[in-house]
Amino acid sequence: MKRYHVTTFGCQMNEHDSERIKGMLESLGYAQADAREEADLILFNTCSIRENADNRFTAHLGHAKRLKSERPDRIVGVGGCWAQSVKEEVFARFPFVDVAFGPGQVHKLAEFLTSDSITAQGFFEFEGFTGHLPARREREYQGWVQISVGCNCVCSYCIVPSTRGREVSRPAGELVAEVERLAQDGVREVTLLGQNVNSYGRDLIAADHATFAQLLARIDAIEGIDRIRYTSPHPKDMREDVIRAHSELSSLCEHIHLPLQSGSSSVLKRMRRTYTRERYLDRVALIREHVPDCALSTDIIAGFPGESEEDFEQTLELAEQVGYDGAFTFAYSPRRGTEAATLADQVPHSVKVARLERLVEVIQRRARERAERFVGRTLEVLVEGPSRTDPSRLRGRSRHNKVVNFTGLGAPGELVQVEITGATSQTLTGHESMLMRAGT
Ligand code: 5AD
Ligand code: SF4
Numbered sequence: 001m002k003r004y005h006v007t008t009f010g011c012q013m014n015e016h017d018s019e020r021i022k023g024m025l026e027s028l029g030y031a032q033a034d035a036r037e038e039a040d041l042i043l044f045n046t047c048s049i050r051e052n053a054d055n056r057f058t059a060h061l062g063h064a065k066r067l068k069s070e071r072p073d074r075i076v077g078v079g080g081c082w083a084q085s086v087k088e089e090v091f092a093r094f095p096f097v098d099v100a101f102g103p104g105q106v107h108k109l110a111e112f113l114t115s116d117s118i119t120a121q122g123f124f125e126f127e128g129f130t131g132h133l134p135a136r137r138e139r140e141y142q143g144w145v146q147i148s149v150g151c152n153c154v155c156s157y158c159i160v161p162s163t164r165g166r167e168v169s170r171p172a173g174e175l176v177a178e179v180e181r182l183a184q185d186g187v188r189e190v191t192l193l194g195q196n197v198n199s200y201g202r203d204l205i206a207a208d209h210a211t212f213a214q215l216l217a218r219i220d221a222i223e224g225i226d227r228i229r230y231t232s233p234h235p236k237d238m239r240e241d242v243i244r245a246h247s248e249l250s251s252l253c254e255h256i257h258l259p260l261q262s263g264s265s266s267v268l269k270r271m272r273r274t275y276t277r278e279r280y281l282d283r284v285a286l287i288r289e290h291v292p293d294c295a296l297s298t299d300i301i302a303g304f305p306g307e308s309e310e311d312f313e314q315t316l317e318l319a320e321q322v323g324y325d326g327a328f329t330f331a332y333s334p335r336r337g338t339e340a341a342t343l344a345d346q347v348p349h350s351v352k353v354a355r356l357e358r359l360v361e362v363i364q365r366r367a368r369e370r371a372e373r374f375v376g377r378t379l380e381v382l383v384e385g386p387s388r389t390d391p392s393r394l395r396g397r398s399r400h401n402k403v404v405n406f407t408g409l410g411a412p413g414e415l416v417q418v419e420i421t422g423a424t425s426q427t428l429t430g431h432e433s434m435l436m437r438a439g440t
Pocket of ligand 1: 159300301334
């Protein structure tokens with residue numbers, strides 16, 4: 001039996017694509033290898049959001065090159081956004097690579113692997129969805145569903161529009177049927193994925209039209225789905241209907257990831273984000289009005305070209321004011337072919353790093369303060385398995401997307417009630433409420 005090994009870089013989209021790739025390979029009769037050395041097919045699912053991903057990736061590719069020279073019949077494939085952004089250049093730079101494919105190109109990879117004459121190196125443009133292929137899920141009670149691909153925004157720092165193309169939504173009926181199948185397989189928590197989930201459906205024709213809020217309601221109605229999450233919405237498209245859904249739909253979790261990028265309206269303008277600081281804060285106020293206990297997380301970029309000290313201080317101030325429950329912070333890095341890479345006034349590396357440190361301090365302090373509100377409460381936790389730091393304890397996630405380490409008896413995939421006794425910026429601690437367990 002042939003064996004495969006997949007290394008995944010980057011975002012949840014890529015994790016999702018890799019699951020599809022694994023599902024496809026297993027349906028083609030491949031088995032997963034524990035180590036790259038043991039694999040006949042070595043795949044990399046790449047990301048180009050951050051420059052250092054490229055460097056890390058180059059080191060991994062060096063390993064694949066050595067393995068290929070030991071056994072030239074091994075196949076080395078490179079997929080994902082980075083592959084898409086450099087295309088045939090992959091083969092010029094890394095001649096031992098056999099196949100390169102864009103994001104979501106799982107079907108084409110399958111065709112490549114099943115054709116009996118692998119003579120020439122091939123690159124496949126992306127098209128179509130991965131949604132129809134069987135997925136191999138990492139956790140049987142959690143599933144991911146890609147609701148759209150591509151993005152119609154033109155954020156000036158972002159490589160996605162050029163690598164993933166224009167936004168295309170999958171028909172709502174098809175998505176509902178997919179989630180019903182997942183629920184029948186034992187999935188309790190589903191995460192809906194898209195570059196801009198709340199513009200979902202605008203490209204669909206009347207017969208299968210649904211807004212994102214309507215799609216959420218249809219998925220909420222599916223028997224067996226206890227938790228719905230989604231990532232990421234765009235602040236410009238965050239409307240009241242989706243916000244209200246968080247208080248109206250019992251499965252929709254009390255957590256919204258709302259990427260900010262910058263707290264300065266002039267930086268936001270040059271980022272082409274199409275909202276201002278005020279409009280963003282207005283969305284936050286609307287969320288807090290309808291879902292007071294909602295956890296809020298975000299993405300912030302420090303050191304965008306032309307970002308002045310005053311601009312950056314506006315970001316710090318906003319982070320202080322909002323009080324995020326968590327955030328992903330990035331130092332701006334120029335991406336090939338993006339508008340921002342050509343802007344004058346690139347911020348020196350040392351300044352970016354210093355700003356990032358100041359930002360992380362505010363984010364963590366506020367997250368810790370926010371987490372304190374959970375101490376003394378009993379939260380519903382989806383058990384994931386043993387705690388990473390102490391295997392005698394369990395680890396799971398609250399509806400607010402907080403990692404909870406706790407003592408208890410719950411099995412992976414089970415929903416348990418946990419009394420929260422402590423909080424840090426990243427995690428909560430507690431013990432399973434046996435009282436509730438006895439009562440259920
Ligand atoms: N530099 C730094 N961060 C970036 N992101 C996207 N492109 C860049 C870039 N060129 C960040 C954004 C986005 C997250 C997924 O990655 O914050 O929301
Ligand atoms: Fe990139 Fe902006 Fe689209 Fe997000 S919304 S994928 S940052 S272009």
